[in-house]
Amino acid sequence: MFRHLRTKLTVLYAGLFGVALLLVSLAVYTAISTNARGVVRGELLASGAAFDRIWAMRAGQLQTGAGLLSRDFGFREAVASRDEATIRSALENLRVRMDIDVAFIVGVDGQVIGGDPRALSTAGSQIMRAVDTEDAPSGVLVIGGTPYQTIAAPILSPTLVGWVVFATKLDKGEMTALERLSAIPLDAAVLGRNTSNGWTGPGGATALFGGAPPASFSKLVDKALAMKTPEPSDFSTPTGDALALVKPLKAIGDGPPGALVLSYPMARAMAPYEPLLVMIVLTGIAGIALLTGGSWMLARSVTRPIQALDEAAQRLQRGENAAVTVETGDEMGRLAESFNAMASEIRERERRITHLAMHDAETNLPNRLSLERAIETLAPQAAADGEVVVFATLGVDRFLHVRGAIGYTLAGALMSEVGSALQRLRPGDPIGRISNGIVGVAFRVRDLDEARRIAAHLQQALEGPVHLGKHTVDVTLTVGLAAFPEHADRPGVLINRATVAIDQARERNRKLNVFDAKAYRDPAAKLSLMSEMLGAIANGDMTIHLQPKYDLRQRRTTGVEALARWTHPDRGMVIPDEFIPLAEETGHIRTLTDHVVSLAIAQQAALAQADHAMAMSVNISGRLLSDPEFAEELLAITRSAVGEICLEITETAVIANPALALQMIDRFVSAGLKISIDDYGSGLSSLAYLKQIRAHELKIDKAFIIGMADSQRDALLVRSTIDLAHSLGLKVTAEGVETATAHALLGGMGCDLAQGYLIARPMPLEGLIAFLGRETQQPVKPVRLAATDGKAQK
Template identity: 55%
Template structure:
């Protein structure tokens, strides 16, 4: 049997006490015995309380240090990341931004990369802005940049100041470009722009179109600007060295001004461009935009719509002005003149809508209508027993239109009409090869060609020689001055002789008196047209006029041809 006195003691907690139980050998072998010791818990733990307090304090201090270190570490990481995030947001809004680099760790390298990216974005944006505001070929400010500059100046105008816009057009630029090439022609534009900048410091100079520059300035005296611009013309037109060779420069000015910001920049530029067109139309070197001559664009557009409607409805009509043969005394031809009695605007002069039809591209429709009516009126004259040559005015814009030519030829040949096309001498200047080919085709179809208003423009003997024309019409400004003699008489006489030497007949326009008739006869002129012969007549009145003329031909001849 095991000796119970050697059994291990057991320690346990019992409420507020510690109990130690140690088995002992009993006197009575039949019963066990144990020694039980009870000790209060508080007294047992009393020696350990200072140690426990120290452990708790140390634990709290450790936890505090860990928390502080964690906070410091998170702050050290979060602050630069937050700064990067804010910088990225500002960069997204288009602001210029950079991040301060304070470390050389991963965060520092990230900040350096961000700054490099921001610099590249700024450079690209600056390049994009420059491209958006400058002409790629010349480096000059483009229209958008000019409009911004003009608008800024309009807004900032002081009392008495004006913004003046000048458009400078290189004359005959397509011909210059064809002669020297595209690249050198572009250099010509760029060098002209630089010449203007060097000549007049402080001007804003930009490129509006391929061949038109624009200058912007502010002034208190528009007349002074005009005088200075006129004085600068000779120096601006001095030849420029392009590709090592001198190239002649010929320019035309268009000007417009505004005294307050009641007009936007785009409209002001358009006014200056119109001024340039007006200068070229009058063969001048400079013109200030004339709003009266320009008219109302909305009204003009409406007028063209109404004209097309009138063409479709047959509301236009023709009057015919007779041409008198100065040798036979007979009426051998008439000129068809379009007329329009507008339902609300009243009678409209042809120059009010014909020129506009040319500019807006509607001249083909108008000319087709006039030709159709002229052929019909000629048929009525033939039915009444009168065979006369019917002349129709044809725009120079249609002479190099082969489609129009073929359509007109087919129409004339189908009707067996006796038609003459009156064109201006400058009609062949735009596309001479095509125009001369069209004129040759008209001659083959027995459609005669008359050169109208000879002497009113830039007469060219070279083109006159090439044009296969049957008739030359001397402009009325020379004819009406014949009575006074002088150089006009010499010019008319030399023109008659020149035309005859080229195989053409000569018609004098604007004949108002018998004295002019007599002078023309002495010069050998063939035909006369004007109010002294007859005013333009509707076809019914023309039939009556021709009937009366044929019946009383000797009297008519005497009254018209005798001085």
């Protein structure tokens, strides 16, 4: 919510103070208004009581006057004798003398004499009803809509002949007198109830309630009169609230009653306190302003160090100088101190880590990463100047031997020495240790020839005896060079290439060698070869050739071995040694084998069609023997074979996972497939496995057969192997039969089958059919097929 702590603190403090002030103001206002109301209430009640007194006093005065008149002998005589003129004049006389508004008499028959007869039309009967219950009634009489305080006194002469009625108006003047009696300037009025138009009073009485319309004004009065005891109550008027006391005034007789209304607007009651309230509000505003300013200052002084720390922490994050100036001795100061200590430790540690990351721990020479960074910055500069960056690697010859001789510590010291010497020779150029026995240096040159000269110079300078304490080591170096960007597009690769260049130099027995890209097979190329192989399987470039297996007893070809042949559209024939190991490594051997087996079965069928029933041998990679899924697939494919299918498996294939491999071999045998142990004798030929594998055939490795002609031992081994196989119930096939001598020897030894260039090279189906056709015509001429001394192939 708040971006800054100081804003938060300021708002919080000012807010709390504001709330407190508001509460105080409310309390003060409530107290004042309660007090004011109390004062007004008291005044209203007091004025009400005063009015009662005035009312009674006036009633008394009227009564006295009326009494006097009623007892006047002449007046009594006038009344008794119905002398109206005299009566009127007597009434008028007293009315003026006593300052009475209306005076008249009512006869015992209800007849009114004196006053305005029209205005008093109902007054006579009202007085008559009043005197029915009282001798000298008094109360409010409404004459012409105006309330009058009225009394009636009986005229006895000596019997009752009528009543003298005096009525006096309670108008503005009277009320002003009452108002003056009160301590507060309240409004007073006496109202009369008029049946037709509610409560009315002498002119302007309705102004009491802020000029409320007569209907609602009358409602207010009625409501107030409904109370049991007259209490000051609140009135809402168009001009604001007022506190008013409404006292009922008894009517004379059963006539419409009157009401005394004393009202006081609250606004007027509150007016004296207004300056106080204004003062409170002004003080409050000033207080809030002061507090806000103060809080702001305080918060600033508190948060300034925090802000400084915050900024320092951000600098630390960016790796900049993060020291904070310590200003105070309080918690903030201590925190800043701790922060500074922490920051410097972090920087020191960072420096060490960076050093470790960039240096070889053993020799303290810059490491490979450091060199890569250096080359990265060097390369664009060189390119801008039209130069190239060359990386030269200097490998200590026979480093492993040297290290074995002098130990790891001294070997490290040796490399350190060589590196230091190199740095002295090429000051300013980035050097570093690449691997155990190799140091390197990057430099800018115009061309490779210049690089060669520099490298040769370095080599010459660095070779020679190096003294390591008591020991002296004679150092010879092989130098490899690689150029950027000619040989590599990245610094890391450049260093690798230069290292490879050393290997290439040693292979070629050179002292100095520039990286030879042609001789270097890139791992990435291997992967692309595999994808090409899969493509070849799909588009038919991957085919098989068949090599005849010649039965030495029957003197004819009885079987063939299917061999994969890949004709690459650009590279021509790709030798199996190049792609088969790779296929095994990458797992694509299964696809390849499936393809070869499928082709082999198809071609076996084609041969049978050409009247040449042949046993078909296929090579199964050892890796596939641990793949049960492959086994199922193979069994499914071979089910459609028209003749015998023989799986050639190397003995070593079984060693990887003997139990599983033997189990699978058993499954193949059960399914009617033949098993042949391939390349017997080339690896770790185990008699134990020979016993366990349920094979039908043993193929003796061509190395023994080729060597047989010259080596008596090989001949012996071949003979005894044949005997061994035969005694185990296995047929024996000799591979690599290339000479007639071998052929003859094998025949003599009782070998069952022969395979090799002497018999025939692997060939496509058509060639084989032709070959077999020829064989049928000349059955006993295998030796005639002259051997060549070419490299043996399966």
